[in-house]
Amino acid sequence: MKPTADQRKAMYSQIVRSREFDDRVLELYFADKMPVFDLAKGVIPGEIHSSHGQEPCAAGTMPHLSLEDTITSNHRPHHHAICRGLDLNKLAAELMGKKTGYCAGKGGHMHIYSVEHKFSCSGIIAEGMGPAAGVALANKMRGQAGIAVSYMGEAAANQGAFHEVMNMAGIYKLPYICIIEDNNWGVSVSKKASTAIERNSERAASYGVYGEYVEDNDCDLIFEAMARCVERARSGQGASILEIQTYRLKGHMHGDQMAYVPQEEVAAMKDCVVEYRNKLITEEVLTEEKADEIVSQQKSEVDAAIQFGLDSPYPDPDDAFQNIYAGVSP
Ligand SMILES: Cc1ncc(C[n+]2csc(CCOP(=O)(O)OP(=O)(O)O)c2C)c(N)n1
Ligand SMILES: [Mg+2]
Numbered sequence: 001m002k003p004t005a006d007q008r009k010a011m012y013s014q015i016v017r018s019r020e021f022d023d024r025v026l027e028l029y030f031a032d033k034m035p036v037f038d039l040a041k042g043v044i045p046g047e048i049h050s051s052h053g054q055e056p057c058a059a060g061t062m063p064h065l066s067l068e069d070t071i072t073s074n075h076r077p078h079h080h081a082i083c084r085g086l087d088l089n090k091l092a093a094e095l096m097g098k099k100t101g102y103c104a105g106k107g108g109h110m111h112i113y114s115v116e117h118k119f120s121c122s123g124i125i126a127e128g129m130g131p132a133a134g135v136a137l138a139n140k141m142r143g144q145a146g147i148a149v150s151y152m153g154e155a156a157a158n159q160g161a162f163h164e165v166m167n168m169a170g171i172y173k174l175p176y177i178c179i180i181e182d183n184n185w186g187v188s189v190s191k192k193a194s195t196a197i198e199r200n201s202e203r204a205a206s207y208g209v210y211g212e213y214v215e216d217n218d219c220d221l222i223f224e225a226m227a228r229c230v231e232r233a234r235s236g237q238g239a240s241i242l243e244i245q246t247y248r249l250k251g252h253m254h255g256d257q258m259a260y261v262p263q264e265e266v267a268a269m270k271d272c273v274v275e276y277r278n279k280l281i282t283e284e285v286l287t288e289e290k291a292d293e294i295v296s297q298q299k300s301e302v303d304a305a306i307q308f309g310l311d312s313p314y315p316d317p318d319d320a321f322q323n324i325y326a327g328v329s330p
Pocket of ligand 2: 153
């Protein structure tokens with residue numbers, strides 16, 4: 001199933017939106033952390049793992065998911081959250097620890113949670129697999145529609161949870177998709193040094209599930225591969241591992257200069273936003289003017305969201321006692 005022209009324009013808008021958001025966050029991140037770098041200080045406290053380069057993994061897969069479906073993400077969640085349609089204002093505010101954020105400022109960038117979007121994420125790698133597969137099992141047992149998808153990096157496939165969850169997903173033929181964004185690095189450890197086989201999608205054979213590898217960081221190819229995995233999940237054919245070759249254009253987190261990445265590897269990385277723009281213009285899906293219009297529209301929405309975050313209040317001290325237990329007010 002190939003994406004239509006409108007779907008391709010929408011995917012371009014999404015990768016631009018995500019990139020603009022991450023660029024603004026990067027700009028702001030170092031404000032007030034100097035002269036001596038202090039992680040806890042500044043407008044955006046804590047670590048930030050940006051999605052620079054990995055945007056197509058979310059933009060190409062999300063169009064197949066509805067609000068009935070459940071999504072879990074990882075420590076690098078901005079592209080997932082944005083392509084899922086989460087509110088940019090509440091997202092920006094959460095990164096800044098503000099009261100108006102998705103978790104009232106308590107979560108920060110690795111803990112964004114939206115019931116409305118059935119979206120959550122976690123700083124513990126591979127953590128999202130269990131809850132997603134659990135939702136898939138519940139939906140299946142209740143005869144309800146809705147599949148579950150977890151997004152993670154290639155290094156997370158070496159976490160024990162991967163084996164346990166994929167085995168059960170295979171046994172129960174769960175409507176579940178594990179998306180592996182292979183950027184070749186787990187912090188500063190290359191995949192070669194941590195993973196015995198070349199392709200994580202080949203592990204699917206060990207669990208009796210479907211595996212597919214997308215060789216290029218391209219929205220269209222990812223869209224087509226995800227269509228096959230989703231069709232299987234929705235029609236009772238069971239789980240999939242969808243492995244996507246992507247790139248991490250920045251360091252593991254802001255402040256990491258990537259000194260450990262070989263120069264040839266850095267030189268070979270293409271910028272997926274530029275590539276997709278050129279492709280759509282060459283194939284006459286977009287004109288230069290229309291592409292520029294999309295960029296300025298997204299830029300202004302991102303600027304407004306960042307301003308919303310900056311203008312929002314910090315939580316009150318008493319808020320520390322709110323939302324600790326579900327459904328219980330102090
Ligand atoms: C269970 C667990 N072990 C270790 C860490 C520390 N850690 C945070 S991110 C990361 C590497 C993640 O690499 P990958 O899964 O490939 O995702 P990427 O950062 O490349 O997107 C590690 C080891 C963690 N958060 N959770
Ligand atoms: Mg990785």
